[in-house]
Amino acid sequence: MASTKSTTISLRVNDETHSLTVDNRTTLLDALRERLDLTGTKKGCDQGQCGACTVLLDGRRANSCLQLAVAVEGREVTTIEGVADGERLHPVQQAFLDFDGYQCGYCTSGQICSAVAVIEEFAADWPSAVTADVRPEAGPPEVGDEEIRERMSGNLCRCGAYVSIVRAVTEAAEAAKQVTA
Numbered sequence: 263m264a265s266t267k268s269t270t271i272s273l274r275v276n277d278e279t280h281s282l283t284v285d286n287r288t289t290l291l292d293a294l295r296e297r298l299d300l301t302g303t304k305k306g307c308d309q310g311q312c313g314a315c316t317v318l319l320d321g322r323r324a325n326s327c328l329q330l331a332v333a334v335e336g337r338e339v340t341t342i343e344g345v346a347d348g349e350r351l352h353p354v355q356q357a358f359l360d361f362d363g364y365q366c367g368y369c370t371s372g373q374i375c376s377a378v379a380v381i382e383e384f385a386a387d388w389p390s391a392v393t394a395d396v397r398p399e400a401g402p403p404e405v406g407d408e409e410i411r412e413r414m415s416g417n418l419c420r421c422g423a424y425v426s427i428v429r430a431v432t433e434a435a436e437a438a439k440q441v442t443a
C-alpha cells in the first residue's frame with residue numbers, strides 16, 4: 263500500500279512555483295521558513311493567536327500556522343518578501359518606516375501583510391464589526407482609528423507599538439483612497 267505520509271506539491275509563492283515533497287502535517291508556515299528559506303514570515307504562537315505568521319492567500323490574509331501546505335496547492339501565496347514591487351517598497355512598508363510602526367520588528371511582517379489586505383478591504387467597501395451602519399446607502403466605511411484597530415486586531419505586538427502601527431496603516435489607507443478616488 264502506498265504511503266500517505268508525504269505528498270509532492272506545487273506551491274506558488276511570490277509568483278514562483280516550487281515543487282516540494284512535504285510531510286502531510288507540515289504547515290504552510292514551516293514550509294515557507296524551513297523549506298523555502300522565506301524567513302520573513304515569523305512564528306509566534308504557532309496556534310493562530312498572534313498574527314506574526316500572516317501571509318496573503320489569493321490576496322486575503324491568513325495565518326500560515328493554521329494552514330497545511332498540502333491544502334494551499336493551486337493558490338497564490340504572498341509573503342512579506344513578495345509585497346514590494348521590485349526595489350520599490352509597498353506603500354504600507356513605506357508608511358511603517360515613515361511612522362516608526364515597529365520596535366523589535368518581530369510582528370512587523372505579519373502586521374504589514376495584514377495591513378495590505380485591510381487596504382483592499384476598504385477599497386472593496388467591506389464593513390467590519392465596528393462599522394456603525396452597514397446598509398449600502400450609508401456608503402463605504404470610514405478609514406479611522408476604530409476601524410483600523412478592529413481590522414488589525416488579529417495582529418498582536420508585544421512591544422506595544424500600536425499607536426505608530428495604527429498611524430502607519432491609516433496613512434497608507436488614506437493614500438490608497440486618494441489614488442482610487
Ligand code: FES
Nearest residue numbers: 306307308313327
Ligand atoms: S504564529 Fe500563527 S498566529 Fe501566531
Ligand code: FES
Nearest residue numbers: 365366419420421
Ligand atoms: S514591534 Fe516588537 S512585537 Fe511588534
